[in-house]
Amino acid sequence: MIEAMACGTPVIAFRRGSIGEILEHGLSGFMVDTIAEAVEATRRIATLDRAQIRAQFERRFTAERMAHDYLEIYERLASADMNGERTNGMNGQSLSRTFCAPAAAAD
Numbered sequence: 001m002i003e004a005m006a007c008g009t010p011v012i013a014f015r016r017g018s019i020g021e022i023l024e025h026g027l028s029g030f031m032v033d034t035i036a037e038a039v040e041a042t043r044r045i046a047t048l049d050r051a052q053i054r055a056q057f058e059r060r061f062t063a064e065r066m067a068h069d070y071l072e073i074y075e076r077l078a079s080a081d082m083n084g085e086r087t088n089g090m091n092g093q094s095l096s097r098t099f100c101a102p103a104a105a106a107d
Contacts, residue, residue, distance in 0.1 A: 001013060001019075001023060001029075002022060002057065005057040006057045007054070008050035008051065008053045009050070009053065010028065010045050010050070011028060011029030011030075012042065012045065013029065013030075013031060013032070014031070014032055015031040027048070027052060027053070027056060028048070028053045028056050028057075029045075029048065030044065030045070
């Protein structure tokens with residue numbers, strides 16, 4: 001899907017897994033639940049703007065965007081560590097709690 005969007009190509013996909021995180025219904029393609037909806041989506045595909053699909057890819061999925069997001073996470077982690085905080089930078093949980101919590105007892 002992402003490779004198609006990089007070329008400005010609209011995507012029609014069944015609403016499963018990560019589709020909702022990648023595809024913006026009506027902007028970069030159509031999410032469907034049935035074959036009949038997929039057939040109908042093929043009739044509406046020409047209404048989508050290929051330049052907007054490419055622009056969405058640029059905003060969300062380029063290597064530069066990914067690198068920027070990683071740097072932001074690393075900077076938060078480094079800042080927390082320098083302040084004596086031990087957080088994982090994602091949801092504020094303690095690293096010791098996240099990685100060193102005892103396993104739950106089996107029933």
